[in-house]
Amino acid sequence: MKLFRIRGGVHPEGRKRLSEDQPIEELPLPELLHVPLQQHIGAPAVAIVSKGDKVKKGQVIATAQGNISAPVHAPSSGTVVGLGRYAAPHPSGLPGRTITIRTDGLEEWAELPAALDAFTADPKDIAKRVSESGVVGMGGATFPSSVKLNLGQRYDLHTLIINGAECEPYLTCDDRLMRECANDITKGVRIMARALNVKRTIIAIEDNKPSAIRGMSQAASAYDDVTIIEVPARYPMGSEKHLTQTLLGLETPARGLTADIGAVVHNVATAFAVFEAVTKGIPLISRIVTVSGEAITRPSNLRVLIGTPVAKLIEHVGAYSSEPERLLLGGPMMGQPLMDLKVPLVKGTNGVLALAGLQAATQVTTTSCIRCASCVDACPCGLVPLDMAAAIRKEEMEMATKSGLMDCVGCGSCAYVCPSNIPLVQYFNYAKGRITAVQRTEHKQKETKRLADQRTERMERQAAAKREAMEKRKAEQAQKKAAQQAAQHQEQEKVSA
Amino acid sequence: MISAISSLALLGLALGIMLGYAAKYLKVEAGALVQEIEAMLPGSQCGQCGYPGCGPAAEAVANAKAAVTLCPPGGRALAQSLAAKLGVSADLSDMEDQVPQVAFVNEQLCIGCTKCFKRCPTDALIGANRQIHVVIKDACTGCGKCVDICPTESIQMRDVPLTLENWYWPKPDALQLAS
Numbered sequence: 030m031k032l033f034r035i036r037g038g039v040h041p042e043g044r045k046r047l048s049e050d051q052p053i054e055e056l057p058l059p060e061l062l063h064v065p066l067q068q069h070i071g072a073p074a075v076a077i078v079s080k081g082d083k084v085k086k087g088q089v090i091a092t093a094q095g096n097i098s099a100p101v102h103a104p105s106s107g108t109v110v111g112l113g114r115y116a117a118p119h120p121s122g123l124p125g126r127t128i129t130i131r132t133d134g135l136e137e138w139a140e141l142p143a144a145l146d147a148f149t150a151d152p153k154d155i156a157k158r159v160s161e162s163g164v165v166g167m168g169g170a171t172f173p174s175s176v177k178l179n180l181g182q183r184y185d186l187h188t189l190i191i192n193g194a195e196c197e198p199y200l201t202c203d204d205r206l207m208r209e210c211a212n213d214i215t216k217g218v219r220i221m222a223r224a225l226n227v228k229r230t231i232i233a234i235e236d237n238k239p240s241a242i243r244g245m246s247q248a249a250s251a252y253d254d255v256t257i258i259e260v261p262a263r264y265p266m267g268s269e270k271h272l273t274q275t276l277l278g279l280e281t282p283a284r285g286l287t288a289d290i291g292a293v294v295h296n297v298a299t300a301f302a303v304f305e306a307v308t309k310g311i312p313l314i315s316r317i318v319t320v321s322g323e324a325i326t327r328p329s330n331l332r333v334l335i336g337t338p339v340a341k342l343i344e345h346v347g348a349y350s351s352e353p354e355r356l357l358l359g360g361p362m363m364g365q366p367l368m369d370l371k372v373p374l375v376k377g378t379n380g381v382l383a384l385a386g387l388q389a390a391t392q393v394t395t396t397s398c399i400r401c402a403s404c405v406d407a408c409p410c411g412l413v414p415l416d417m418a419a420a421i422r423k424e425e426m427e428m429a430t431k432s433g434l435m436d437c438v439g440c441g442s443c444a445y446v447c448p449s450n451i452p453l454v455q456y457f458n459y460a461k462g463r464i465t466a467v468q469r470t471e472h473k474q475k476e477t478k479r480l481a482d483q484r485t486e487r488m489e490r491q492a493a494a495k496r497e498a499m500e501k502r503k504a505e506q507a508q509k510k511a512a513q514q515a516a517q518h519q520e521q522e523k524v525s526a
Numbered sequence: 527m528i529s530a531i532s533s534l535a536l537l538g539l540a541l542g543i544m545l546g547y548a549a550k551y552l553k554v555e556a557g558a559l560v561q562e563i564e565a566m567l568p569g570s571q572c573g574q575c576g577y578p579g580c581g582p583a584a585e586a587v588a589n590a591k592a593a594v595t596l597c598p599p600g601g602r603a604l605a606q607s608l609a610a611k612l613g614v615s616a617d618l619s620d621m622e623d624q625v626p627q628v629a630f631v632n633e634q635l636c637i638g639c640t641k642c643f644k645r646c647p648t649d650a651l652i653g654a655n656r657q658i659h660v661v662i663k664d665a666c667t668g669c670g671k672c673v674d675i676c677p678t679e680s681i682q683m684r685d686v687p688l689t690l691e692n693w694y695w696p697k698p699d700a701l702q703l704a705s
Contacts, residue, residue, distance in 0.1 A: 067690070121693040395698075422699070452698045462694020469692070470603040474568050477599060477667050480648040481570040 030258055033278035035271045037409040038263045039442045041198050041362065043237055048321045048328035049201040053209055055332050056345055058132055062104050062336035063115050063373040064090065066126045069165040070172045071097030076128055082109045085139035087312050090128055093160070099173045099376075100163045102312040103139070104334035107132040118339075118358055118375055122368035130336070141310035147220040152181070155224040155307060162306035163313045163376075168192060168203075168267065168296035169359060171377035174303065177293055178224045184288040189227045190276060191218050193234040193241065193297040194260060194267035197360025200380045202317040203297050205330040207234070207241035211248035214297055217304030218255060225293055230255045231276055232297070235262040264362060265440040269294035271409055283436050298379075313376060320346050324353035324383035333374050340370035342381055353383035362441045396449040404443035404453060410436050414443040418456040426467075429460050560588045566607060567597060570647035572669030574598045587612070599667035601626065627683040628666040629673065633658050635680030642672035642681060 067073035074091035084090055084103040091101040111129030116122065145158055160175030180186065191214075195203040207214060222230045232249065234242050236259045249255040260266055260275055270281040272294060279290040287294055295303075298316065305311040314335055321328040326347035333342060339358070343349070357364035358378055367381070374381075404414040412433045420428040437457050444453040564584035575596040577583040586592035587608060594608035594616045602618060609616035629651070631642075636658045643651035643659060650666040653659030663686070673681045686692075 117690055119690055119693075120695070121688070121690065123688060123690050123693055125690045421697075455695055455698045458695040459697045466692065466694065467603045467606075470601050473664070474600055474604060476665070477568045477570050477648050480650075480665055481568065484647065484649050 030256070030276075031278075032258070032260065033275055035263075035266075035274050035409055036411060037407050037442060038265060038271075039407055039445050040262075041264055041445065043262070044198045044321075045201050045204070045237065047199065047323075047325075048319050048330055049204055049238075051201075051205070051329045053205050053317055053330045053332050056334070056337060056342065058105060058134060058136070058334070059337045059341045060132060061110075061338070062107070062130045062132060062334060063111075063338065064101055064104065064128045064130065064336040065115070065117055065373060065375055066091050066101060066128065067117075068101065068171060068335070068375040068377065069099040070170065071095065071099070073126060074098060074101045076112055076126075078109050078112070078128065080109055080112050083107075084109060084130060085137050087141055087314060088139035089312075090130075093163075093173075097173055097176055099165050100161065100312075101128070101335075102163055102314050103130060104314040104336050105130065105132045106135050106137040116369050116372045118365075118367075118372045118378060120365040120368070127373070141312075144310055145307050147223055147307050152224045152226060153179075155220060158307055158310075159224075159303055162302070162311070164299060164302045164306055165313070165376050166296055167298035167302060167316060167376060167379070169363070169377050169379055171375075174295065174299055177295065178221060180286075180288045180293055181225045181227075184286075185291060186225055186227050186288060186293060187229060187291045188277065188293075189218070189222045189225055189230045190269075190273060190287075190292055190294045191221075191230065191232040191297055191300055192267055192269065192272055192294050193232055193238075193245070194272060195238070196235060196262070196264045196267040197362050197364075197380070198264075199321045199382055200319045200360050201321070202319045202330055202379050204238045204241050206301060206317050207238070207297055208244050210301055211241075211244040213304045214300050215245070215248040215252070215255065216308065217300035217302070219252065220307050221295060221300060221303055222254065227293070228254070232257050233260045233266075233272055233276060234258070235260055235266055237262040264442065265409055265438070268409065268438055268440060270438070283433070316374075316376060316378070318342065318374060318378055319380040320382075321380065322353065322357075322383040322385065324349045324351050324385040326350040335376060336373045338371050338373055339367065339381055342374070343370065343383070349383060351385050353385050355382075355384045357382040357384065362445065363439065393450045395451055398449055398451060401448060403446045403448060407442040407446040409440060409442060410438060412437060414453045414457075417460075418451060418453050421456045421460045426460055426464055430464070434460055434464075560585050563587050563608065563611065566600075566604065566611070568599050568604075568667060570599065570667055570669065572599060572647050572667060572671060574669050590614075593617070598626075599669065625685045627668040627670075627685055628663050629661045629668070629670070630682050630684045631659050631661055632680040632682065635678045637678055637680075639677060641675045641677065645671045645675050647671065 072095040075094050076091045078084060078090045086103060086106045088103045089100050090103050093100045107130045109128060110131045114124035115127035117125035147155060156175045156178040159178055164174045165171040166174060193203055193207055218230055232245055242259055246257045249257055265271055269287055273287045273292045274280050277292060281287050282289050302313050315332055318331050318333050320331060320342050329346045331342060356367040358367050359365060359380055361382060398415055408414055417429045417432050417434055439454055441454045447453060564581055567580040567584055569580050571579040575583045577586060583596060595605045597604050605616050605618060638656040638658060640655055643653055648665050648667055650662045651659050651672060670683055673683060
């Protein structure tokens with residue numbers, strides 16, 4: 030198959046060798062599980078258990094709220110001991126709503142929904158099961174998968190692309206999953222293809238994972254409609270828009286979806302989760318996480334229950350070999366700083382990295398922009414990062430938006446190549462946040478106006494009602510008086526007569 | 527000489543007539559701008575700006591008697607759009623320091639007198655007679671009218687807390703200064 034070139038991108042050192050040959054290990058059951066209610070894009074789930082409740086493994090503990098949301102399940106059996114705010118895996122280090130479960134070690138399963146036969150079931154039922162199982166995009170974006178499986182109803186789709194690129198350095202969790210569970214992934218992929226009703230399915234894997242490509246090719250050889258494609262290793266190949274462009278040669282419209290050009294992209298780990306949910310009824314309660322970095326004694330790939338504190342993972346792999354210079358959740362390019370080791374692992378966490386040595390030089394000094402345009406060459410979206418950052422520095426958000434700020438995928442290629450070490454991505458993140466904050470204020474102002482108008486209207490209505498009542502009373506009194514007077518008059522007349 | 531005088535006189539006359547007509551036909555309605563600005567203001571008549579309501583405040587802004595940053599509930603977004611509307615440059619520096627505030631009812635002190643929610647311009651306070659009142663944070667504009675009226679001083683103004691929903695990355699320069 031012919032591949033197409035994407036513009037820009039960078040070639041960071043892979044460093045996958047640290048953990049790529051480590052088989053997936055089960056992490057021992059932790060004592061406490063902190064399960065956040067917001068582990069996905071969209072509205073947070075609503076807790077349906079209360080403190081002291083006994084829960085079983087796989088039981089729904091929080092339900093989805095609205096169209097774009099996902100339920101949360103108990104990762105193990107035990108007792109709910111807390112329902113409140115707990116440190117969230119978020120760069121701010123702020124707490125978020127969390128259910129804390131003290132595990133009892135029995136691993137008692139709740140009654141799971143019956144297996145669906147994916148090839149006789151209605152595609153809508155498949156999407157429903159995926160939604161009920163709390164499956165979200167596991168590549169890191171955590172968009173509810175069922176919403177993406179229902180795209181076929183609104184778009185004319187022809188291709189399902191399975192993203193096995195794993196372009197971030199260090200991370201090997203998808204690689205290991207493809208090596209060890211190739212058959213299950215392939216089955217999951219075919220279930221998704223059926224739910225979407227697409228003719229063609231492509232599984233794209235970067236060429237730095239030969240064992241995974243071999244394994245997946247073998248598993249997929251039985252099916253004509255599934256093709257394995259080797260794509261060149263280049264960051265950000267795993268970005269869904271860029272992967273689609275590489276495979277189909279079609280560019281996703283600005284601020285649009287890949288569905289606009291007939292393709293839907295899902296991660297390999299998501300395909301595995303869909304397989305588990307549909308054929309076994311098992312909800313998304315665990316995931317594979319790479320624990321790696323130079324400061325980690327024994328880099329590993331672990332199967333971890335959602336809600337396990339990060340400290341437990343590091344403890345399991347033998348603590349640090351040297352003092353880590355930087356702790357990250359996710360990959361080194363797009364990962365977020367880890368503020369506290371007590372934060373729990375969530376559905377979208379694919380890696381825990383403790384970096385030391387040259388890669389994490391913390392003492393970088395930012396110097397002036399020399400307008401070398403390296404960032405322009407590196408940007409895979411065809412933007413001009415230096416101009417955008419300059420506009421943002423002057424708080425000219427409108428100008429930054431005009432230069433395409435909202436088309437930035439935040440891949441970090443520009444900051445990676447910048448010789449002046451300008452934190453370009455942080456400028457863009459700041460601007461995106463600022464713009465949202467301004468929109469929020471504008472919205473609140475509109476609401477305030479509506480409320481104030483309603484109140485004024487209500488006050489006027491009440492005043493009018495009062496006036497009316499008063500007039501009515503007056504009229505009644507006047508009538509009474511008139512009647513009395515008339516009666517008196519008549520009596521007087523009678524008397525005089 | 528006569529030609530010079532007559533041409534200047536003619537020029538003066540023609541331009542004078544033109545100006546006279548222009549003043550009549552191209553006249554700007556004085557009230558239009560005030561009305562437009564009033565439409566942009568929140569309309570809660572909270573009086574935080576020092577004017578009795580949004581109407582007088584709009585008049586003051588339109589006549590350049592008040593700064594575009596006068597409206598605390600409108601915040602930075604409103605100041606910017608007002609500045610754009612009037613074509614003036616807004617000094618937003620002191621706007622930065624103001625953390626938005628909302629009212630908070632101390633449940634131990636509230637006696638349920640219903641005075642506060644009768645005063646709230648956005649119906650952000652709810653409650654009933656002899657029931658503890660509560661503030662709907664999303665509807666509160668932080669005008670502070672309820673604070674003055676409360677007989678037990680159970681209402682306080684508190685900064686809007688930073689949450690996962692409203693947090694965003696700080697600007698890089700500020701970060702470097704801090705480190």
